[in-house]
Amino acid sequence: MKLAEAKAQFIQTWGSLGAQWGINRTMAQIHALLMIMPDPLSADEIMAELNISRGNTNMNVRELINWGLVDRVLVPGERKEYFTAEKDIYKVAREITRERKRRELDPILKSLEQLQELEGDPKDKHVKAFKESITGINRFAHQVDGALNTFVKADENWFTSTLLKLFK
Amino acid sequence: MKLAEAKAQFIQTWGSLGAQWGINRTMAQIHALLMIMPDPLSADEIMAELNISRGNTNMNVRELINWGLVDRVLVPGERKEYFTAEKDIYKVAREITRERKRRELDPILKSLEQLQELEGDPKDKHVKAFKESITGINRFAHQVDGALNTFVKADENWFTSTLLKLFK
DNA sequence: ACCATTTTTCACAAACTTTTGAAAGTTCAA
């Protein structure tokens, strides 16, 4: 397989992955492109590589910067802005986890806490079933929250140190 | 908070959660409804509770059955079909994980294996950067695959006892 | 201050997804 072909396949695979995860396809493709490029790219270069419009490029690059996945790079003596992506996939995974947790899990935890305050006859089987569901989901959500917090805070050696603990 | 209100809030929260995760909103709402109801519901009852059409109900209930999240229940002496959802959230999480892994992670692993076979001058920095990216992502993807497999196969107490200890 | 270059915005168009409801299909008891 040639580089150009492999690049195209990777960009397209990462793109559909993003789409399945509720992330805009173009955003994921720009991210893929920047991850495999050794040097930063300008907006025009991204437009040319992916065949997308200026507006689209601008919007999605900005969103990637919001997520903390892409950085602006200023090349001395150049007016243009360049963009680059974190290449360590573990760091990328942690950034994405942190951001999704904040946007998705945190609001759910809040809603679940509220729902615990349900008043009603505990002998009513509808009330009972509801309370049991919410309690179970809440407990699970807190466990996930704890695990994700640990992952987000973990440093590079987390996996290694975890393995060590396992074998003790 | 009254039961009806709490129910509505839960259904709507679970629904947006689903939407963010690339699952159809109605499908997630039907799932939420069935999780909190003590007894199975018929298609007509689902239609009435959620204010949706017959076709929509049918389509999404079938999809939930495909995912293994909802079961058909036949009530003796009744012609109608009833539907019920698994109420143990850990089982639900495992079903969803198994299904999403199959649909999403497995194809990515395949694509990554292919991309490892890239030929090209190892001194070319583009080739070098690409290979390094793919190798890192591939290693990470395999770790995730392993972790998810363990989770999917786990029994009810695995999450609490093992994972929690690991992360502490 | 001016102008050339670059970035951002935004109204609209295109593509895609979801929902509806009526019609067709199936099932089963009599």
Place this chain on the structure above:
DNA sequence: TTGAACTTTCAAAAGTTTGTGAAAAATGGT
């Protein structure tokens, strides 16, 4: 075999998301 009860299908409508490109705004060198 019939018809009432129920389920499934499907084409069209509604809704949502994404992408475009031209215009406006910002920037920085002279």
